Amino acid sequence: MxxxxxxxxxxxxxxxxxxxxxxxxxxxxxxxxxxxxxxxxxxxxxxxxxxxxxxxxxxxxxxxxxxxxxxxxxxxxxxxxxxxxxxxxxxxxxxxxxxxxxxxxxxxxxxxxxxxxxxxxxxxxxxxxxxxxxxxxxxxxxxxxxxxxxxxxxxxxxxxxxxxxxxxxxxxxxxxxxxxxxxxxxxxxxxxxxxxxxxxxxxxxxxxxxxxxxxxxxxxxxxxxxxLIIGHGSSSDSFQRVVFHFPKEKVAWLKSKANAEMGTIDSNISISSLQALMAHLWRAITRGRHLNPDQEVAYRVAVGLRPRLNPRLPKEYLGNALLGVIVKCTAGELLEHGLGWAASQINKTIASLTAEEARKYMEDWVKAPTFLSNMLGATNVELVTGSSPRFNVYGNDFGWGMPVAVRSGMPERKLGKLTVFPGPEDGSIDFEACLLTETLRAMADDAEFMEAVLT
Missing domain, CATH: 3.30.559.10 (Chloramphenicol acetyltransferase-like domain)
Structure with missing residues (x-):
C-alpha cells in the first residue's frame, strides 16, 4: 500500500x-x-x-x-x-x-x-x-x-x-x-x-x-x-482496472469496418467511431467471459441530453442532463454477428432516446421516483459506459504544460465499468475498464480484439 x-x-x-x-x-x-x-x-x-x-x-x-x-x-x-x-x-x-x-x-x-x-x-x-x-x-x-x-x-x-x-x-x-x-x-x-x-x-x-x-x-x-449496506468501489482482487488505448487510425478502421458491414457509410444513420469502439469492446469482453450462447448480455450507455432536448439545454448548464439506454441480446447473437451488427444495435438504441422520451422520463419519474443503484457488477453479464471522448481533458494547462494522463478514482472500480476518455493524441480514444482478471487474460490472447489496441 x-x-x-x-x-x-x-x-x-x-x-x-x-x-x-x-x-x-x-x-x-x-x-x-x-x-x-x-x-x-x-x-x-x-x-x-x-x-x-x-x-x-x-x-x-x-x-x-x-x-x-x-x-x-x-x-x-x-x-x-x-x-x-x-x-x-x-x-x-x-x-x-x-x-x-x-x-x-x-x-x-x-x-x-x-x-x-x-x-x-x-x-x-x-x-x-x-x-x-x-x-x-x-x-x-x-x-x-x-x-x-x-x-x-x-x-x-x-x-x-x-x-x-x-x-x-x-x-x-x-x-x-x-x-x-x-x-x-x-x-x-x-x-x-x-x-x-x-x-x-x-x-x-x-x-x-x-x-x-x-x-x-x-x-x-x-x-x-x-x-449502510451498499459498498463503494470494491477492493476485490478478483478484478482489475486497465487502460486500453486505441490510436486514431485504429478507431477510424473500426468505424469504417462497422459501417461497411451494415452498408451505412455516408448515410444519415452511420455508425460513429465511439459506437464502433464500444461494439468492439462488448464483443471481446463477451468472448472473454465464456458465457453460454443463450445468456442475455446487456450494455448500458450513458447518453448526454443537452443537444437532444427541445429546446436544447445550453452546453454550460450546470447539473445533470443524461440518461442511460440499455442494449440487450444474447451472447450467441452478439458473437455470431459481426462488429457492424453489434454497433448498429448500439446506434439504434441511442437514436431512440428522443426529446419526447426524455420529457416523458421526467414526467414519469416525478410520479414514481426511482434511484440508481451502486450495485454495478453484481453479475458478470453487464457493461456500463460513462464519460465521453469529447470532453476537453488534455487541454487542461494550469501553467506548466498539458497533462500526460487522466485517471478515475475508486467509484469507477466496479465490475463491468468502462469509462471512456479522449486519448492523449488527437483522435485517439482510451477506455478505462474494470473486469475480472480471467476476462482480461482472455482478451490479451484475443487476436481480433488486440488488433485495434496499442500495446
Whole structure:
C-alpha cells in the first residue's frame, strides 16, 4: 500500500460571495436519481518541469485560483439542503451558502509518474489515494463539501484529483469546471478567461415538471438505510482496472469496418467511431467471459441530453442532463454477428432516446421516483459506459504544460465499468475498464480484439 502523506487540508471559499447570487438551485429528476451513488472522481497527471518549484507558493496559487473559479461555479461551494414538509414529503436543493470546497495538499512519497503509466493495469493502491472524499455518498453533501480537490506531489510529477457530488454535476459540468480552473490558473485571474460561465437556471424544465420535487419521506429513509449496506468501489482482487488505448487510425478502421458491414457509410444513420469502439469492446469482453450462447448480455450507455432536448439545454448548464439506454441480446447473437451488427444495435438504441422520451422520463419519474443503484457488477453479464471522448481533458494547462494522463478514482472500480476518455493524441480514444482478471487474460490472447489496441 502506497503511503499518501497529507500535508494540509483547507476550506476554499469564493472570494466574491454576495447577495446578488442565486441562493437556491433546485434538483431535477436527473440529479435526484443519483443521490445514493458516489461522487464523480477524475484527475489529471502532469510531469513536473525542472523549472517548476513544487512549493507552498504553487499550492497557494492553486488555492487562490480555485477560490476565483468558485466565484463562477459558486454552487459547488455550497451544500445539499433538505426541507421536511408538513405533508410528509421531503425536498432537496443546493444551498449556495458559500461554506466552501475542500483542498488537500498531499505527497506520494517515492511514487513516480512511471509507476502510474508504465503498465496498462491501473495501480489502484496508488491512484485511489490521489483523491479525497473516497467514500462519500452524494446524499452526504448535506454536511460534506460538494467539491474536494487534492493536489498530490509525486517525485517527478503532480496529480490534481477532483471529487464532485454527482447530484450537482455530470461529466459535462465536471470538465467545464476543470477547464475553467486550469484556464484561470494559467492566465492568472478569472477576469482574463474565455470560458463561458455555467448556466444555473432551471427555467428549461418549466412546463414539464414542477420544482421543487416533493419526495415521499419514506424514500429518504430508504436512501439513508442503503448507505449502510451498499459498498463503494470494491477492493476485490478478483478484478482489475486497465487502460486500453486505441490510436486514431485504429478507431477510424473500426468505424469504417462497422459501417461497411451494415452498408451505412455516408448515410444519415452511420455508425460513429465511439459506437464502433464500444461494439468492439462488448464483443471481446463477451468472448472473454465464456458465457453460454443463450445468456442475455446487456450494455448500458450513458447518453448526454443537452443537444437532444427541445429546446436544447445550453452546453454550460450546470447539473445533470443524461440518461442511460440499455442494449440487450444474447451472447450467441452478439458473437455470431459481426462488429457492424453489434454497433448498429448500439446506434439504434441511442437514436431512440428522443426529446419526447426524455420529457416523458421526467414526467414519469416525478410520479414514481426511482434511484440508481451502486450495485454495478453484481453479475458478470453487464457493461456500463460513462464519460465521453469529447470532453476537453488534455487541454487542461494550469501553467506548466498539458497533462500526460487522466485517471478515475475508486467509484469507477466496479465490475463491468468502462469509462471512456479522449486519448492523449488527437483522435485517439482510451477506455478505462474494470473486469475480472480471467476476462482480461482472455482478451490479451484475443487476436481480433488486440488488433485495434496499442500495446
Amino acid at each position: 502506497t503511503r499518501i502523506r497529507h500535508i494540509s487540508t483547507n476550506t476554499i471559499r469564493p472570494t466574491n460571495h454576495n447577495d446578488q447570487l442565486i441562493h437556491r438551485i433546485e434538483l431535477t429528476p436527473w440529479d435526484l436519481r443519483l443521490i445514493q451513488l458516489d461522487y464523480i472522481q477524475k484527475g489529471l497527471l502532469f510531469q513536473k518541469p525542472a523549472e517548476l518549484e513544487q512549493s507552498n507558493s504553487l499550492i497557494q496559487h492553486l488555492q487562490a485560483t480555485l477560490s476565483q473559479t468558485l466565484n463562477i461555479f459558486y454552487p459547488l461551494a455550497g451544500r445539499l439542503a433538505v426541507i421536511e414538509n408538513e405533508d410528509n414529503t421531503t425536498c432537496f436543493y443546493i444551498n449556495c451558502n458559500g461554506d466552501g470546497a475542500s483542498f488537500v495538499h498531499a505527497a506520494a512519497d517515492g511514487v513516480k509518474v512511471a509507476d502510474i503509466l508504465d503498465s496498462v493495469y491501473v495501480p489502484d493502491d496508488i491512484v485511489n489515494d490521489l483523491f479525497s472524499m473516497k467514500e462519500a455518498w452524494n446524499y452526504e453533501g448535506i454536511s460534506k463539501p460538494l467539491l474536494a480537490a487534492q493536489v498530490t506531489d509525486l517525485v517527478d510529477g503532480i496529480f490534481i484529483g477532483c471529487s464532485i457530488n454527482h447530484t450537482a454535476a455530470d461529466g459535462t459540468s465536471f470538465w467545464h469546471f476543470f477547464n475553467t480552473w486550469s484556464e484561470i490558473s494559467r492566465l492568472g485571474g478569472y477576469d482574463k478567461i474565455y470560458k463561458p460561465h455555467p448556466v444555473l437556471g432551471r427555467q428549461f424544465h418549466e412546463g414539464v415538471i414542477d420544482l421543487p420535487i416533493h419526495l415521499p419521506s419514506s424514500y429518504v429513509n430508504e436512501i439513508k438505510s442503503k448507505q
